[in-house]
Every structure is written in C-alpha cells, then in structure tokens.
Amino acid sequence: MxxxxxxxxxxxxxxxxxxNQHRVFGPVFQGQYHEFAELKASDEIDLTYQNTRLSPKGxxxxxxxxMFQFSLAKGDPEAGIVKEAxxxxxxxxxxxxxxCDAMAFxxxxxxxxxxxxxxxxxxxxxxxxxxxxxxxxxxxRSCFCTSVxxxxxxxxxxxxxxxxxxxxxxxQAITEKGQELLDGISDxxxxxxxxxxxxxxxxxxAEAQFVTQFDPKALAEKDMLELFNASFWxxxxxxxxxxxxxxxxxxxxxxxxxxxxxxxDQGDRIRIWDSCMFPLFTVHGSGHNPRSQKxxxxxxxxxxxxxxxxxxxxxxxxCVGCGxxxxxxxxxxxxxxxxxxxxxTCVCPx
Amino acid sequence: MxxxxxxxxxxxxxxxxxxEDRNLRTIKLLFLNPEDEEKFKYIPGQFAELSVAGLGExxxxxxxxxxxxxxxxxxxxxVGKVSSHIHNMQPGDIMGVRGPLGNWYPWDxxxxxxxxxxxxxxxxxxxxxxxxxxxxxxxxxRFGEISVVYGARFPGLLLFKEExxxxxxxxxxxxxxxxDSTDDPNWKYNVGFVPAVTKQKAPDSENSYAxxxxxxxxxxxxxxxxxxxxxxPERIISSLEMRMKCGIGICGRCNLGTEYVCxxxxxxxxxxxxRLPNEY
Ligand SMILES: Cc1cc2nc3c(=O)[nH]c(=O)nc-3n(C[C@H](O)[C@H](O)[C@H](O)COP(=O)(O)OP(=O)(O)OC[C@H]3O[C@@H](n4cnc5c(N)ncnc54)[C@H](O)[C@@H]3O)c2cc1C
Ligand code: SF4
Ligand code: SF4
Ligand code: FES
Numbered sequence: 184m185x186x187x188x189x190x191x192x193x194x195x196x197x198x199x200x201x202x203n204q205h206r207v208f209g210p211v212f213q214g215q216y217h218e219f220a221e222l223k224a225s226d227e228i229d230l231t232y233q234n235t236r237l238s239p240k241g242x243x244x245x246x247x248x249x250m251f252q253f254s255l256a257k258g259d260p261e262a263g264i265v266k267e268a269x270x271x272x273x274x275x276x277x278x279x280x281x282x283c284d285a286m287a288f289x290x291x292x293x294x295x296x297x298x299x300x301x302x303x304x305x306x307x308x309x310x311x312x313x314x315x316x317x318x319x320x321x322x323x324r325s326c327f328c329t330s331v332x333x334x335x336x337x338x339x340x341x342x343x344x345x346x347x348x349x350x351x352x353x354x355q356a357i358t359e360k361g362q363e364l365l366d367g368i369s370d371x372x373x374x375x376x377x378x379x380x381x382x383x384x385x386x387x388x389a390e391a392q393f394v395t396q397f398d399p400k401a402l403a404e405k406d407m408l409e410l411f412n413a414s415f416w417x418x419x420x421x422x423x424x425x426x427x428x429x430x431x432x433x434x435x436x437x438x439x440x441x442x443x444x445x446x447x448d449q450g451d452r453i454r455i456w457d458s459c460m461f462p463l464f465t466v467h468g469s470g471h472n473p474r475s476q477k478x479x480x481x482x483x484x485x486x487x488x489x490x491x492x493x494x495x496x497x498x499x500x501x502c503v504g505c506g507x508x509x510x511x512x513x514x515x516x517x518x519x520x521x522x523x524x525x526x527x528t529c530v531c532p533x
Numbered sequence: 534m535x536x537x538x539x540x541x542x543x544x545x546x547x548x549x550x551x552x553e554d555r556n557l558r559t560i561k562l563l564f565l566n567p568e569d570e571e572k573f574k575y576i577p578g579q580f581a582e583l584s585v586a587g588l589g590e591x592x593x594x595x596x597x598x599x600x601x602x603x604x605x606x607x608x609x610x611x612v613g614k615v616s617s618h619i620h621n622m623q624p625g626d627i628m629g630v631r632g633p634l635g636n637w638y639p640w641d642x643x644x645x646x647x648x649x650x651x652x653x654x655x656x657x658x659x660x661x662x663x664x665x666x667x668x669x670x671x672x673x674x675r676f677g678e679i680s681v682v683y684g685a686r687f688p689g690l691l692l693f694k695e696e697x698x699x700x701x702x703x704x705x706x707x708x709x710x711x712x713d714s715t716d717d718p719n720w721k722y723n724v725g726f727v728p729a730v731t732k733q734k735a736p737d738s739e740n741s742y743a744x745x746x747x748x749x750x751x752x753x754x755x756x757x758x759x760x761x762x763x764x765x766p767e768r769i770i771s772s773l774e775m776r777m778k779c780g781i782g783i784c785g786r787c788n789l790g791t792e793y794v795c796x797x798x799x800x801x802x803x804x805x806x807x808r809l810p811n812e813y
Contacts, residue, residue, distance in 0.1 A: 251538070251539065262586075262627065263542075263585075263586045263626070263627035264542045264565075264586070265540050265542075265584060265629055294782075294783060297782075300537050300783070301537070302537075407790055408808070437783075437785060438784060439784050440786075441589065441779065443588055445587045450586060452589075454784075457784075457785075457786070459785070465775070465786065468616070468776075473775065473813050474812060486790075487785075491788065494790075494791045
C-alpha cells in the first residue's frame with residue numbers, strides 16, 4: 184500500500200482539509216491530561232502526547248449514551264413505547280490513536296459484533312470510522328504491549344499509521360479505508376530514504392525497550408478453576424479500594440448498565456459504563472450477591488482479562504498492555520504482577 | 534438486523550394474583566403488532582426482558598408455552614422497582630417485551646427419556662411452560678414418563694392451582710404436589726419437603742433426566758437425593774438466576790467464568806456447572 188511524507192509545517196493544513204470531509208477526532212490537551220476530542224481547529228491536535236488518560240473507547244462506546252427514547256405524556260397514543268433515538272453516523276476519522284488502543288477495539292469487537300447478535304451502535308460506529316494510528320517512539324514505563332501480542336507500531340487495528348520521524352510524518356495506508364484517505368491527501372510527497380531509515384530505527388529502539396512481562400499462552404494452559412481457587416487472590420485484593428479507576432480507563436473494559444431517565448413526560452433509556460469492581464454490579468433484587476466480597480470482584484477483573492476471555496475466544500488475553508490501570512491505580516496494583524502470579528508454576532508457601 | 538435492545542410493544546390483557554400473599558402475579562401480554570409475535574419464537578426454558586418505559590427492564594422466565602398461541606405469560610414476584618410497578622399495572626396498559634433470550638431445556642436430548650421435574654417457589658414458571666409443552670398432543674409421545682414434584686411452603690403459595698388440579702386428573706403425568714405444612718383438613722396431597730418427596734416419588738434414574746428449579750436451599754438438599762437415586766450430573770438440569778441488564782451477552786454483567794448466564798445459559802447441567810466457578 185501507498186505511503187506519503189508530510190512535513191510538520193504542512194501537517195495542520197492536511198488536518199484542516201480532512202476536517203472538511205469528516206468529523207476528525209484527535210488527542211487534545213484538556214486541563215491536566217490529554218483526551219480524545221472532536222477537533223474544532225486543525226492546530227488543536229497534539230501529537231507530542233504520550234497517551235490519553237482515558238482510553239478512546241468512548242468514541243465507540245460512549246460513557247453514557249441514549250439508546251432509546253419514549254414519551255409518557257398522558258393521552259399520547261404512543262406513550263410507553265420505547266423507540267430508536269436519532270444518532271449521527273456521518274463519517275469520522277480518528278487521528279493519532281496509539282496502536283495498542285486501536286488493537287483494543289478489535290478485542291472488543293468479539294463482544295459487540297458476533298455472528299448472532301450485533302450491537303447496533305458499536306458496529307455502525309466501527310463501520311463509519313477510520314483510524315489513523317501514531318507509532319510509539321518512546322513507550323512509557325507502564326506499557327507492556329509486546330507481552331500481550333501487539334506492539335508500539337502494530338498496524339493490526341489501524342487503517343493507516345503515522346510515524347513521527349522528526350521533521351515530518353510518514354503516513355502509511357494499511358487497509359482500503361486508509362488507502363482512500365491517502366488518495367485524498369494532496370499535500371504529501373514521496374518518502375525520503377532518510378525518513379524511512381529513521382522510522383526503522385525508531386521502531387527497533389522502541390521495541391527494544393520492552394521486557395517480556397508474562398506469557399499469555401502459559402495462562403491459556405492453566406486450569407480455570409485452579410486459578411480461580413488459588414490462594415494469591417487474597418494478597419492481590421488486599422489493598423484494592425474498589426474505586427473502579429482501572430475499569431473506567433481500560434480500553435478493553437466494556438461493561439455497562441442500562442437505566443431509564445425521565446424528565447417531565449419524556450424519557451430516555453441510556454447505557455452507562457459500569458464496573459465489575461462495584462458490589463452493586465451483581466446484587467440481586469433479593470439482596471443476594473454472588474460477588475459480595477472484594478476478593479471476588481478483584482479476581483473477576485483479572486480472571487476476565489487474562490483467563491476467561493482467552494478461554495472463550497481463543498485469541499489471546501483481553502489486555503493490550505496500554506498500562507493505564509498500572510499507572511493510575513491509587514494503590515499500585517499491577518496487572519503484570521498479577522499475571523506473573525497466575526503463571527507461576529509453583530506458588531511457594533509463605 | 535433488528536436492534537436486539539429494542540423491546541416489542543405489548544398490551545397487558547390480564548393480571549391474575551396467583552398466591553395468597555399476593556406477591557406473585559401472572560400477566561398475560563398481547564403484541565401490539567401481530568408480526569412481532571412471529572418474530573418472538575421461543576422454546577420452553579427461555580426468558581425475556583420485561584420493559585417498563587421510565588423504570589427499566591427485568592429478566593423474567595417465560596411461563597407460557599409456544600404451543601399456546603396469541604399471547605405471552607409471565608409470573609412476576611414482587612421484589613423491587615420494576616416488579617412492584619408491574620404488580621400495579623392495569624389491563625390495557627402498554628409495556629414492552631424483549632426476547633426470547635437465553636438457551637432452553639435440551640428438548641432434543643430429552644426426547645424418548647423419562648423426565649422428572651422438581652420445582653419450588655416462583656421458579657416453577659418455566660417449568661409450567663415445559664409441562665404444557667410436553668403435554669401438548671403433538672409432543673406427548675416424544676417423551677417417556679413425566680413426573681412432577683412441586684413444593685410450596687403452604688397451599689396458598691402454589692402457582693397455577695387450576696392447572697395443577699387438571700394435571701392431577703391425567704394419567705400421562707404423575708403429579709406430586711407437596712407443602713411444608715398445612716392445617717387444611719381437606720388437603721389432598723403430600724406434606725413434606727421437596728427432597729423427601731423426591732426420594733419417595735422420583736422415577737428410576739435409568740433413562741431419566743431431572744430438571745430442577747427453585748430456591749437455593751431446596752436445590753442444595755435435593756441434589757444429593759438425585760445423586761443417591763443414580764442421576765449422573767449430566768442428566769440433572771437447572772436454570773440459574775443472575776442480575777442481568779442486556780440479556781444478550783454484551784453488557785458483561787452475568788458471567789460465571791467464561792459463560793454468560795443470559796446467553797450461554799440460563800439452563801446448565803450440573804456437569805457443566807461443576808466446571809465453572811460457583812459464583813451464583
Ligand atoms: C433468567 C432469569 C429468570 C427470572 N425469572 C423470573 C420469574 O419468572 N419471575 C420472577 O418473579 N423473577 C424472575 N427472575 C428474577 C427477577 O429478574 C428479579 O426479581 C427482578 O429483576 C427484580 O427487579 P426489580 O426492579 O423489581 O428489583 P430491584 O431490586 O429494584 O432491581 C433493579 C434492577 O436490578 C436488576 N435485578 C435485580 N434483581 C435481579 C435478579 N434477581 N435477576 C436479574 N436482575 C436483577 C434488574 O435489572 C432490575 O431492573 C428471573 C431472573 C433471571 C436472571
Ligand atoms: S488491563 Fe490495564 S494495561 Fe491492559 S488494556 Fe486494560 S488498562 Fe491497559
Ligand atoms: S484502580 Fe486499583 S484500587 Fe481502584 S479498583 Fe482498580 S485495582 Fe482496585
Ligand atoms: S445480562 Fe448482559 S451479559 Fe448477561
């Protein structure tokens with residue numbers, strides 16, 4: 184597939200032109216952190232960022248989303264009938280997403296887009312969005328993408344990939360969608376040999392910074408119930424405060440709640456992110472709660488990511504090693520440590 | 534493809550109070566659009582999400598049988614927000630139904646087998662669906678002997694009393710209704726707990742399957758009895774309850790290990806459950 188070279192001077196123009204054709208989203212510095220947002224101006228995008236604090240999952244699975252609407256107005260013949268809510272599915276372009284986050288959406292696809300049941304909102308957004316990634320020249324200390332089957336320049340979840348080579352970007356098409364995008368860009372030039380060489384160097388040095396943290400295959404081979412009943416969960420859960428930060432930031436945590444909200448005589452059925460870390464997540468109307476203990480909830484999160492997902496879909500773990508949960512957990516619970524405990528062949532008595 | 538979260542609009546045709554304590558009511562629902570009934574093709578053992586606009590949805594087992602055309606029935610225990618509201622609704626009111634959801638009792642495996650149904654409490658609803666289905670003239674010959682052990686704390690808590698009485702009269706189903714205790718001098722049936730009655734009345738386990746649904750305590754004490762009678766775990770079938778939202782295996786709420794109870798269940802054999810974390 185084709186690739187072009189775009190100088191940093193020209194880059195804002197390129198973004199501006201893309202904004203005429205699509206709704207363009209990118210990393211924007213907001214308050215103290217970078218977040219993905221729809222660009223209002225072409226110079227808002229900041230590709231010097233490391234990664235956003237919140238994952239970009241909200242672009243496909245918003246934190247809260249109106250699913251349906253209804254009227255409860257007295258005398259309305261349609262009162263009480265739940266109906267589709269209008270949504271904007273015009274073409275979107277996400278610029279500068281990290282390859283791990285883009286890969287995360289592929290892991291989430293197996294949940295939202297199955298052969299028998301398709302989540303209509305997720306699948307439509309996926310179909311009408313192109314993702315242009317930004318390779319990681321300088322991975323952060325909490326990242327471990329190469330341990331979980333992806334990498335700092337992994338193109339698998341992307342339509343096109345940007346590599347920052349100093350004075351400019353190399354933009355490579357990965358899919359048909361990416362190719363079309365490139366075809367529409369007139370400000371690019373052929374890629375200079377020096378830039379290609381720089382890109383190869385950057386990739387190698389980025390990849391060399393990772394140490395293998397654990398082996399997902401070793402987790403696949405473990406017995407599910409043996410892991411479930413292991414004694415180390417007591418230690419893992421000890422300091423967790425069940426704040427849910429890890430699940431909210433994670434690009435592969437998709438759990439949600441469904442609630443109705445009514446304002447006067449009009450209402451919406453909405454879905455909102457939820458977390459398996461919260462006791463209310465599983466409590467029955469009777470008060471019975473199958474996961475009433477913190478240990479059970481912590482175990483659920485790690486077992487789901489590292490074991491259940493893997494056993495159910497046979498395609499690796501539900502973690503792309505973005506490191507958000509590691510970086511932002513207030514009590515320093517580290518999924519890499521947990522995975523090591525889970526793969527240890529012998530758990531020595533204390 | 535249809536939006537799997539969108540309920541079909543239905544109208545409440547009737548509401549019947551089933552039990553003396555008034556905690557269980559059966560609602561009969563008619564589809565507002567006749568073509569929706571065609572789309573709602575279900576098999577006994579499945580459930581649906583009952584939707585009340587403004588309050589939310591609750592998963593409820595389908596109590597009617599697919600052999601009964603033109604309506605759906607659900608028996609709702611009064612628990613919290615949505616179920617209490619449904620108790621106060623009136624015939625003619627509009628609500629929604631989403632489904633059918635989940636798997637069903639394994640009717641292909643049950644073919645040619647003796648079946649013992651063991652139920653207690655409101656979990657008897659999908660068992661009622663199953664009994665009506667098996668007794669349908671087109672289906673009865675597909676199954677061997679059918680026995681039913683159904684228990685309640687006292688007679689006033691039994692569901693579907695008229696149907697129970699009618700089934701008692703038939704010779705192609707063996708009914709063993711029981712209550713924990715009663716002071717009714719005219720009580721014609723058993724007195725005793727479900728496990729004890731099961732022990733006395735269950736058929737030979739040879740060529741038989743057991744379907745058991747009820748309160749956890751009943752299940753806990755009945756399973757050893759079934760084992761003693763020679764039922765292997767792969768021929769003991771149960772239906773689980775978990776807190777649910779989407780009902781289609783997407784919202785992530787109801788898993789037992791790798792399985793989503795809403796989509797991969799709610800019906801599991803004891804053998805399947807033995808390989809999953811017991812977080813239910
Ligand atoms: C497969 C299945 C079949 C069921 N069949 C029946 C039946 O035939 N008859 C019957 O009376 N009850 C049945 N239940 C239980 C019934 O779903 C709960 O009693 C009901 O959801 C309580 O909702 P509420 O709004 O009244 O209570 P609240 O406590 O106010 O609940 C609020 C919300 O929590 C969720 N919730 C609470 N308890 C449960 C629960 N036990 N299971 C699932 N979600 C829950 C629901 O989303 C509900 O809207 C079944 C549950 C499952 C999972
Ligand atoms: S589990 Fe942690 S490291 Fe893995 S994808 Fe989620 S937030 Fe990133
Ligand atoms: S971020 Fe840390 S403390 Fe908070 S729920 Fe996750 S593991 Fe527990
Ligand atoms: S209820 Fe949503 S996954 Fe089961």
